[in-house]
Every structure is written in structure tokens, then in C-alpha cells.
Amino acid sequence: MRNLPAPAKLNLFLHVTGRRSDGYHLLETVFEMIDLSDRVDLRLRHDGLIGRINPLPGIAPEHDLTVRAARLLVEHTGCALGVDIGLNKRIPIGGGVGGGSSDAATVLLGLNRLWSLGLTRDALAQIGLRLGADVPFFVFGQTAYATGVGDQLQACPQPPRRYVLIAPGVGVSTPRVFADPCLTRDSKPLKIDSLLQGRLVFCGRNDLEPVAMRLEASIEAALTALREAARRFEIAPELPRMSGSGSTVFMPVPEDQLAAVVQFLESGGRLGEGASVHVGRTVARHPLNSWAFV
Incomplete structure (x- = not known):
């Protein structure tokens, strides 16, 4: 295989x-x-x-x-x-x-x-x-x-989206992030009914983000670059965020703006050394979702 x-x-x-x-x-x-x-x-x-x-x-x-x-x-x-x-x-x-x-x-x-x-x-x-x-x-x-x-x-289920990602080129220790005394550990859950109907997913935040940014400055630099792009292309300012415990950051981008956003991010010295820009498209179901169980 x-x-x-x-x-x-x-x-x-x-x-x-x-x-x-x-x-x-x-x-x-x-x-x-x-x-x-x-x-x-x-x-x-x-x-x-x-x-x-x-x-x-x-x-x-x-x-x-x-x-x-x-x-x-x-x-x-x-x-x-x-x-x-x-x-x-x-x-x-x-x-x-x-x-x-x-x-x-x-x-x-x-x-x-x-x-x-x-x-x-x-x-x-x-x-x-x-x-x-x-x-x-x-x-x-x-x-x-x-x-x-x-x-x-x-x-x-969510509507299909296109994303721009920045990988800063550094790793962050997940155990170190979760062990940090400043980590928020009592967030109030969102309303599940709205979530399951495809709403509210970008109304939340990543509680690990402030800790990871403090531990690794390149994450903050990558988020700053995404926020500059959001302002330039009139994308909602709350959309740029970090995935997991870091270090990759991302934001959804309209299809017709994708190439321009990537070009903007890769120009003007906005990315730190070792950082890279990636694009992605929603995958609603894993490609092996049914095949593996035949």
C-alpha cells in the first residue's frame, strides 16, 4: 500500500x-x-x-x-x-x-x-x-x-473553507505549555447546539495561545503577520489563531483572496527565519474513512 x-x-x-x-x-x-x-x-x-x-x-x-x-x-x-x-x-x-x-x-x-x-x-x-x-x-x-x-x-459538520497557515519553524513543548501556571483552566464551554449546527466555531479562542506566545516569540510574530494580512484584506480580526499547543497559526481566507494573502505574507520581511506559509482546504471526511473498514 x-x-x-x-x-x-x-x-x-x-x-x-x-x-x-x-x-x-x-x-x-x-x-x-x-x-x-x-x-x-x-x-x-x-x-x-x-x-x-x-x-x-x-x-x-x-x-x-x-x-x-x-x-x-x-x-x-x-x-x-x-x-x-x-x-x-x-x-x-x-x-x-x-x-x-x-x-x-x-x-x-x-x-x-x-x-x-x-x-x-x-x-x-x-x-x-x-x-x-x-x-x-x-x-x-x-x-x-x-x-x-x-x-x-x-x-x-462545517462549511468548506480555505486556510492560510504559517509554520514558524520552531516547536513548542506541549507538556510545558500545559504545566504553565498562567494557563487558563476554567473556560466556560460554548453552546453545543450552535456548534453542531455549524455556528460559533470562530467565536471561541485558543487558551494555550498566550502561554505559547510567551514561551516562543516567533509564534507572536507569525500571528502579527496574519493580523496585518487580515487588516489589509478586510478579514475579521479575531480569525487569526494558533492550532493546538503551537506553533502553527492560521486563518480562514476567501478563495478569491488566497493567492494575494500568501503573496502579502511572503513579502516585506514579515516572516521570521525558518518560517513557511502553507495553504489548506477543508477535508470533511478522512480519505480512508470507509476504505479501512471494508
Whole structure:
């Protein structure tokens, strides 16, 4: 199996609504996939071994989410087959747009078919939760309103949108953001009925954004660039925001303004060294949403 898509995600808002006794934070968010995607190759092996064809620099196999996903499937099912995993990275690493989680989910979905496991979506999501809180969303496979630690999901259809993203080229430590004493941990949830009808998604905010900006100045610089573009092109000023725990920032842009906004951002020295501009389109359903369960 070659070229399986692993789409990025955006958090259209992200509220921290509490904290569990075990230290995990309770969240409220809307996850949406976009067509900026990594690509995963899965090559069947009959010797039971699980390997990486092109391992990511500096990441040991035991920490590679794609390898861990395959090993968890073996642990759960007892499958005697193996796989070689290849990965073509296009999603910014450590950017808060779910690249590693999406890669892991695509491995789970792909191996469910390649190994003829016949697992249900719920079973794969439970396995995915052991890899990270964002993985169940990609297995769920559609725009979702999420609560809990991000694993309690309800379908939340949204109108199609185009986005401009800026990846500052730096990573932010998610544990450090959540551990910060200045983090807001008691946001009031939005009205779910309005959310599920496709409204209010940009009325919220990202509670992690102020902390991440203080920890990494390049995030604030990227948001400033987006806000300048919003003023220039008469886009609502509250729309630029950060995804996840950072560092990627984004805003929705009308289709007919997309090219001009990108050109504006890439000119005039607005971007810091190492920063890059990306564009994305809403993906309403994961490309493997039905295929993985045949």
C-alpha cells in the first residue's frame, strides 16, 4: 500500500475547561482536517517484523508513533504479520497540526485493511488513544466537536473553507505549555447546539495561545503577520489563531483572496527565519474513512 494520506488538523478553537485528578486537562475543541497531508507507505512482511524504511532523524523506533501504532495492533490482535513503514513528511513537525498523530492513525487504518484485522472504528480509536489524545479524532474521520481529553467526539459538520497557515519553524513543548501556571483552566464551554449546527466555531479562542506566545516569540510574530494580512484584506480580526499547543497559526481566507494573502505574507520581511506559509482546504471526511473498514 503506497501513498496513504495522513491529513493535518486544525483546532478551530481550544478551551481548557478543567483538570482531572490524574493531571490530564479537560478540553473543548472543534477538530477539522485539511488537505495538507503526510504520505504513508505500508509494505507487507510475513516474518512478523515491524520496521521503518526512512526513520525520522533523532527519533528512536520505540518513540516513533507509526511503529508504536503497528506494535499496538499486534499486541491487541496477536497478528503474526509484519510491515515496513515509509513516511513522506509534508506537515510541519511539532506544529500543533497533528502530523505525528495523523501518521499513527493512518497506520492503524491502513493495517486494519492490509492485515485483514476487521477491527471496528471504536476499537481502533481506543488503541489510538494509547498513542495520543489526537489520534482518535483521525480514526473518527470527520470534523468533530471534542471534549474530555479530546477523545469524546461528536460529528460537527462545517462549511468548506480555505486556510492560510504559517509554520514558524520552531516547536513548542506541549507538556510545558500545559504545566504553565498562567494557563487558563476554567473556560466556560460554548453552546453545543450552535456548534453542531455549524455556528460559533470562530467565536471561541485558543487558551494555550498566550502561554505559547510567551514561551516562543516567533509564534507572536507569525500571528502579527496574519493580523496585518487580515487588516489589509478586510478579514475579521479575531480569525487569526494558533492550532493546538503551537506553533502553527492560521486563518480562514476567501478563495478569491488566497493567492494575494500568501503573496502579502511572503513579502516585506514579515516572516521570521525558518518560517513557511502553507495553504489548506477543508477535508470533511478522512480519505480512508470507509476504505479501512471494508
